[in-house]
Amino acid sequence: MKPTIRKFLVPLAALLLPTGVLAGPSGTLVIAENLTPENLDPANSQNSTVDQLMLGMYDTLVQFTAGETTVSPRLATDWSASADGLSYTFNLRSGVTFHDGSALTADDVCFTFDRNQAAGANALTDAGPYDSCNIVDDHTVQLNLSAPFGPFVSALGRVYIVNKDLVEPHMADNHARSWLSVNEAGSGPYVLKSYKPDDSISMTAYADYWAGWDGNHVAEVVFRVVPEASTQAALLKAGEVHIAPDLTIDDKIAFQGKDGYITDIGAAATPLYFMINVQAGGPLSDRLFRKAIIMAVDIKALCDAVLQGFCAYPEGPMPSNWPGHVGGIYPEFDLEAAKKIIDDNGWAGTEVNLTFLPEEEIQQRASEMWQANLAKIGVKLNATGDTWPALYAAAQSLDTAPDAGGSSAFPPFPDPHGILYGLLHSSKMGINGGTNFSQYSNPEVDARLDKAASSADQAERMKLYGEVQEIVGNDYIHVLVAQPASVVTLSDKVVGYKYNVAHHQTFNFMDIGLK
């Protein structure tokens, strides 16, 4: 175990010591990663495997500090919104340089937003109705919206600013997507050193980073791609990786409390839903039937038995740690009452088709649990495992959409909008190419969601979102089946790691050091 660590730490120390570098970043942090990051393009920052690299190589105007759900200044030192909510002015920090040494100015910021818009980047679709960008001076930008958008500033935590001089020459080739997929043009704390997809990605500290390197930081961060959970466990034991985020639940428990390891449990907000297709016809169109089948979902048993207690019970459409969460929305688990509803209405023998994603263990187990419980109340659940693209494509037509679909939400920023809009708004119905697999369309809900999205008054927004959750609770269109916690196993040599709910499955590089 130990010789392996010594094997790479000794030459590294030997490299550093003669130059007399004792302060400043030191050591190499190795993180296991089960998925190959699809590419390095900031346009794809909605994907956490991309996002975790972006946080190292790029900077944003504002950012969420791990543990917080409101933004802090980053490249922007301060900002203000116009009274009509249609334009935002950001003052930029001076003295920020990109990794090629050139200064980061308002021109780069505007280029980034326009490039994201032209490339149809998901990062920007979630940032609302962005319209245009004006350069006020070198260190002031004005971002204009076509309609007011309350959570606009929160949504900027995933818009990573690129170096215009480096990216612009490649714009002719699919908005520089190919170039930025394998190259880096950022100003973040770490510089891309090597990108070997399927193998490893390595970043080294950027000496001239504007925030400076006082304190305990690592000199190099390596992501090692290790798809198998058991291999991650073996590498963690052997000391070859410092952080193993993707262990099986059993392994996570085995490492918990063991000498030499830390288990970090973070309140995540990536809930799993079973969405019931309200346009499927038959009993499914009746809210009472939907209520009965929702009453057959035993959320607590699932949390205890499958997630081994690493979970929360939100009892409503939003994660319990989310701003604006309302509890007590869903009916209690009660098979007797559910069976009575089914029997009284002559619905016994009804068949319901569920499509779920078996690659997520929790979905598989939740489907089995629901199937067994529904059988007890006289409803037959036909559960079929499929891939996300297949489910997404099936939901685009009422002819192919399943009666119920399993889907997890990965909200891009901590705001009710980030979850409720995609889940409930009629423009996001599956048949409209969205993720509202309930195919739910309710003008009352739409009006409130739209109003809340365009309002900047936080109190008013939260009130509207509260109303939305009550209305939806009465319509019985889905159930939040599980809210798993983030459980990350680390070597006790790592200090400073903290889960960031705004950037699920990422690392707060600037706080992490090695003992």
Added chain:
Amino acid sequence: MNKETAKNVVVYIGQRVSLTAIALVVLSFMTFTLGQLVPGDAAVVAAGPNAGNERIAELRVEMGLDLPIHKQYAIYLSKLSRGDLGKSWFTHQPIWEDIKARLPASAELVFLAMLLNVLISVPLGVLAATRFDSKTDGAIRLIVMAGAGIPIFWLGLILQHYVAGEAGWFPIAGRVSFEFRDFSGSTGFLLIDSAAQGEWRIFWDALNHLFLPAITLATLFIAVVTRTTRSTVLRTLQEDYVTLARSKGISEYQVVVRHALRNALIPTITIFGMQVGWMLSTTILVEEIFSRPGIGKYAVKAITQSDIHGVVGVVLVMGVIFLITNLIVDIVHLFLNPRHRESVQGK
């Protein structure tokens, strides 16, 4: 070989090459169809969640998915002929570049596994045949049965856990140790590059990393070949010419190696040829467990991300390698087997 024979051999090879070319066209059609059958809409996948129908429709046009199938196939073929397998909708890089970068890692693995296969299975098969019905034969048959029955991923996990993890005799995962992670060379083959640069520590390290994956990969194939070699050697040992050789008083070693084995090896070589392709596709299981950045791991990623171009590209490349190795086996046969040569001659 007289002039007539030489001419016929050329004709024969020409036939095999054209058959392979036809098979290639069929393969291209099959991979194209595969791309059409993969569940999930490529445009939906490329657009990502919450993209909206407009963006998806745009992408569909961009990706040529709105054209009739025969036009899509024609475009596919013309691109293929230029070595263009399309772009990955995830890495945004040309598929061929992606595959080319990963092939050496898989080729090294397959090569070592094949080497182990040849070195172990043939002697084992001969031993079993010459000791027919003895305890040795029984033991070998037992090992073969176990080897053929053990699931590859299970064997890999067990070897990794006990031989690498607990005992620490071999590295757990990866292609090369952490300290050598920045090593690179011109060919992409770690063993060749490190040897060429005289970096013997890296060579040894890379070989060490290959050993467990190669054993895992080879086991099933060793079992198959051992069984085949055993039965063919057994059969040839009963042939008249072997009895004649024996009656001439030639030593048993000479009888087995010079006379029986040479003929018995012909079906074995056919199997070796096919196994190269099979092994390459089996790397999908092995590379995933041992985290080796090869074509198998690439295939898994492409499948789980519904990266249709990627999946089709991998299948096509594996298919082409399969066809080429079989072509080579066909030609090798011609030189190994006098009867085969004569049958060509007789035409």
